[in-house]
Amino acid sequence: MTAWRASLPSPQSQERRAPPDFDRLARLYRWMELVTFGPWLERCRFSFLGDLASCRRALVMGDGDGRFTARLTSLIPLIEVDAVDASSAMLRELLRRAGSGAARVQVHCADARLWQPANPPYDLVATHFFLDCLTGDEVRLLAEKMRSDMLPSALWVVSEFATPEGVFGRWVARPVVWLLYRAFGLLTGLSIRTLPDHAAALRAAGFTLRERRAFLGGLLAAEIWAAL
Numbered sequence: 672m673t674a675w676r677a678s679l680p681s682p683q684s685q686e687r688r689a690p691p692d693f694d695r696l697a698r699l700y701r702w703m704e705l706v707t708f709g710p711w712l713e714r715c716r717f718s719f720l721g722d723l724a725s726c727r728r729a730l731v732m733g734d735g736d737g738r739f740t741a742r743l744t745s746l747i748p749l750i751e752v753d754a755v756d757a758s759s760a761m762l763r764e765l766l767r768r769a770g771s772g773a774a775r776v777q778v779h780c781a782d783a784r785l786w787q788p789a790n791p792p793y794d795l796v797a798t799h800f801f802l803d804c805l806t807g808d809e810v811r812l813l814a815e816k817m818r819s820d821m822l823p824s825a826l827w828v829v830s831e832f833a834t835p836e837g838v839f840g841r842w843v844a845r846p847v848v849w850l851l852y853r854a855f856g857l858l859t860g861l862s863i864r865t866l867p868d869h870a871a872a873l874r875a876a877g878f879t880l881r882e883r884r885a886f887l888g889g890l891l892a893a894e895i896w897a898a899l
């Protein structure tokens with residue numbers, strides 16, 4: 672924790688780039704996703720759910736309208752969740768979607784880069800299509816902070832876009848990612864324009880990749896990382 676504080680960018684530089692504003696997309700988000708990617712993002716998000724049955728304290732960052740949180744709380748009756756998102760409208764959707772599971776979800780409307788974990792230690796961290804809203808340095812700082820608030824046996828599940836090497840990567844994945852960043856830049860004010868190397872950042876923070884599954888020719892990836 673101390674190391675993280677010491678290596679944080681100055682408060683001024685953090686203030687310069689506010690989190691994107693997803694509020695007005697909150698109700699449409701699921702439909703936008705279905706129209707553009709069909710069921711594939713959902714498959715990616717839920718890919719490792721079967722490995723999480725023993726988890727009891729989860730931190731879900733940037734879960735947006737809460738589809739992962741809802742599935743997690745319905746599958747694991749004893750799990751308790753801290754859900755952090757910068758969008759209050761997304762968090763309202765998340766609680767609504769969680770239904771009776773919402774009693775085990777505490778929401779925190781905050782910038783995840785600055786938020787201090789509420790109920791550590793966690794045995795699960797989940798970030799689905801969220802790390803791509805950060806720079807590589809921010810992912811590393813977040814991962815360093817998180818690691819000190821996770822149990823040694825804890826897991827981190829990640830879903831992300833990817834641009835694989837080769838013809839598909841160059842002619843399909845890269846243009847799709849370019850387009851997505853431009854679209855979300857216009858719709859939410861997101862100023863990031865390239866995917867962070869989240870794998871390098873997690874490794875630098877001490878996490879170990881346990882398994883990676885690729886979808887849609889490698890445009891999407893689901894990963895499970897171990898804190899040890």
Ligand SMILES: C[S@@+](CC[C@H](N)C(=O)[O-])C[C@H]1O[C@@H](n2cnc3c(N)ncnc32)[C@H](O)[C@@H]1O
Binds near residue numbers: 690716732761
């Ligand atoms: C692209 S959406 C992904 C939503 C969901 N996880 C999914 O799988 O589709 C990114 C989410 O992260 C949130 N977000 C982006 N930057 C954030 C930040 N710095 N702190 C907290 N939440 C943030 C947004 O409000 C939004 O709900």
